[in-house]
Amino acid sequence: MPGFGITLGYTLLYLGLLVLLPLGALIAKASGIGLSGIIAVAVEPRVAAALWTSFSISLVAAAVASLFGLLVAWALTRYDFPGRRIVDAIVDLPFALPTAVAGIALAALYAPNGWVGSFLEPLGLKVAYTPLGIFVALVFIGLPFAVRTVQPLIADIERELEEASALLGASRWRTVWSILLPPLLPGVLTGFALAFARAVGEYGSVIFIAGNLPYVSEIAPLLIVIKLSEYDYTGATVIATIMLAISFTALLVINLLQAWSRKRFGYV
Amino acid sequence: MGIRVAGVTKAFAGAAALHDIDLAVRPGELLALLGPSGSGKTTLLRIIAGLVEADRGQVFFGGLDATTLPVQKRQVGFVFQHYALFKHMSVADNIAYGLRVRTRASRPSRAEIRRRTSELLDLVQLSGYESRFPSQLSGGQRQRVALARALAVEPRVLLLDEPFGALDAKVRKDLRAWLRDIHERTGKTTVFVTHDQDEALELADRVAVLNQGRLEQVGSPDDVQDHPATPFVMTFLGQAARFPADIRDGRVLVRGKPVPVAASRSQGSPFQLYCRPWHLKPTAPGQGHQTGTISGVRRLGSMRRIEVLRADGAKLEVEVPLATSLRQGEEIGLEIVDGVLFPES
Numbered sequence: 001m002p003g004f005g006i007t008l009g010y011t012l013l014y015l016g017l018l019v020l021l022p023l024g025a026l027i028a029k030a031s032g033i034g035l036s037g038i039i040a041v042a043v044e045p046r047v048a049a050a051l052w053t054s055f056s057i058s059l060v061a062a063a064v065a066s067l068f069g070l071l072v073a074w075a076l077t078r079y080d081f082p083g084r085r086i087v088d089a090i091v092d093l094p095f096a097l098p099t100a101v102a103g104i105a106l107a108a109l110y111a112p113n114g115w116v117g118s119f120l121e122p123l124g125l126k127v128a129y130t131p132l133g134i135f136v137a138l139v140f141i142g143l144p145f146a147v148r149t150v151q152p153l154i155a156d157i158e159r160e161l162e163e164a165s166a167l168l169g170a171s172r173w174r175t176v177w178s179i180l181l182p183p184l185l186p187g188v189l190t191g192f193a194l195a196f197a198r199a200v201g202e203y204g205s206v207i208f209i210a211g212n213l214p215y216v217s218e219i220a221p222l223l224i225v226i227k228l229s230e231y232d233y234t235g236a237t238v239i240a241t242i243m244l245a246i247s248f249t250a251l252l253v254i255n256l257l258q259a260w261s262r263k264r265f266g267y268v
Numbered sequence: 269m270g271i272r273v274a275g276v277t278k279a280f281a282g283a284a285a286l287h288d289i290d291l292a293v294r295p296g297e298l299l300a301l302l303g304p305s306g307s308g309k310t311t312l313l314r315i316i317a318g319l320v321e322a323d324r325g326q327v328f329f330g331g332l333d334a335t336t337l338p339v340q341k342r343q344v345g346f347v348f349q350h351y352a353l354f355k356h357m358s359v360a361d362n363i364a365y366g367l368r369v370r371t372r373a374s375r376p377s378r379a380e381i382r383r384r385t386s387e388l389l390d391l392v393q394l395s396g397y398e399s400r401f402p403s404q405l406s407g408g409q410r411q412r413v414a415l416a417r418a419l420a421v422e423p424r425v426l427l428l429d430e431p432f433g434a435l436d437a438k439v440r441k442d443l444r445a446w447l448r449d450i451h452e453r454t455g456k457t458t459v460f461v462t463h464d465q466d467e468a469l470e471l472a473d474r475v476a477v478l479n480q481g482r483l484e485q486v487g488s489p490d491d492v493q494d495h496p497a498t499p500f501v502m503t504f505l506g507q508a509a510r511f512p513a514d515i516r517d518g519r520v521l522v523r524g525k526p527v528p529v530a531a532s533r534s535q536g537s538p539f540q541l542y543c544r545p546w547h548l549k550p551t552a553p554g555q556g557h558q559t560g561t562i563s564g565v566r567r568l569g570s571m572r573r574i575e576v577l578r579a580d581g582a583k584l585e586v587e588v589p590l591a592t593s594l595r596q597g598e599e600i601g602l603e604i605v606d607g608v609l610f611p612e613s
């Protein structure tokens with residue numbers, strides 16, 4: 001195979017220098033205090049609360065972003081309406097916007113006296129400066145991933161498949177459920193994984209809207225920054241290592257699910 | 269169960285339209301909708317299936333007026349040119365789909381579904397392929413699965429849209445014979461769309477020829493070939509040369525010389541006489557109705573085709589026996605021995 005040596009060599013070099021080396025240094029630094037030390041940090045109430053906040057909200061936000069992303073991608077691909085291209089471009093804005101700008105904008109909107117917040121306040125719904133605010137920011141950040149991964153798959157669906165299903169007597173719901181959704185599943189899972197990974201690592205947009213109350217709305221990346229500003233480098237790297245381990249496991253599980261769904265649905 | 273289409277009209281912006289189509293498909297018949305692309309044949313099939321709504325007109329299955337019946341309730345078996353198999357389902361699941369989506373009350377038991385599926389796999393000669401996925405099958409096999417899937421729901425009628433269009437020549441030929449066989453065994457009223465004259469003439473009990481959204485002729489393969497109703501049918505079904513003709517005193521004349529073709533009326537002009545390659549016979553130069561030089565000799569199955577170049581640059585094709593002595597460059601005369609007469613439009 002021509003080019004195999006050079007492409008593989010480049011891939012390994014890139015992975016080694018830019019991905020594995022920093023991660024290795026991180027783990028090396030953290031492992032200085034031993035496994036028992038790492039566990040001791042992990043069960044510290046404030047750390048445990050922050051990790052729980054980060055991962056649980058990221059998971060829910062990624063799920064919601066995947067669902068909404070599917071709907072947005074469907075509308076953008078299947079229907080032609082005036083301004084479709086503009087809406088299509090807007091989807092990518094969360095990619096391009098500095099996350100801090102997004103965070104400040106969201107915080108201003110959802111604050112009790114903000115445009116949206118002032119309507120939610122009388123209903124007893126507080127978004128800004130609560131875990132709900134984190135959720136809103138993470139959905140915002142994750143949506144483009146969910147849209148862009150399923151969009152090409154939706155475009156690939158042949159109209160004739162829907163017609164065939166209807167001709168065989170299937171209701172519209174049955175067609176959506178049995179014919180249209182299964183081929184989209186791998187794409188939805190990819191979008192979910194990307195949105196989840198991004199949400200776990202998100203910092204800028206979250207800290208402005210979260211309120212950052214320890215034990216309530218403090219995310220793990222913020223705790224790392226706090227530890228760093230206190231010159232507790234070991235503490236910071238330990239939290240980072242724990243996040244790395246959980247993220248890696250989660251992504252691995254999603255990948256396995258994806259492999260399973262591909263096989264289950266006959267993609268060879 | 270027969271199909272009747274009454275006064276169906278459909279207008280499209282830019283696409284193939286239909287003008288006031290009346291067509292009756294007899295119970296158990298295999299009918300071909302034949303026409304060039306853009307003639308509206310696929311649109312007509314899709315209207316019968318309920319995939320397209322007609323602007324005007326009605327569709328009947330037997331005595332049932334199906335015009336307003338939604339697709340899901342029409343119970344037609346439909347086979348697409350590009351199979352439209354569900355890629356994420358195995359062959360068996362594809363075939364069973366139409367039975368599984370029924371409401372609980374009318375759904376057969378699991379065992380019954382399995383029995384029907386394996387019966388259909390047998391019918392389409394794909395036993396042993398139940399757990400394969402469509403991506404693991406050849407084009408011909410996919411089309412057979414598509415047919416089995418359509419038959420699984422015990423449709424009122426079977427509709428096929430260019431069923432062999434995406435297949436190569438050899439597979440096409442095999443599948444034609446096989447479809448004919450299946451049709452004889454199931455006895456389902458079947459309509460298939462094709463742009464291939466040979467396919468239509470070989471396979472169908474009757475052929476409906478469509479052109480520009482109008483039905484030109486409906487008849488048996490012999491009918492449409494021997495007694496074409498319009499010049500379009502004549503030229504679409506095969507090669508035809510055209511000669512200006514007159515009728516005088518009840519005789520048809522080409523270039524003032526009589527031809528042995530029955531005149532439809534006693535006087536008149538102008539007419540056009542359409543001749544197939546076997547309606548022309550070589551004679552000595554200067555004799556007959558036409559003269560020209562032989563510009564090519566080709567073999568066509570058990571016959572030879574000679575190409576005659578007329579002085580005005582037009583080319584005529586003539587069919588002659590295999591053992592002909594005619595050679596390229598020779599000058600010959602051509603006698604018209606038969607043909608079909610149409611008034612000039």
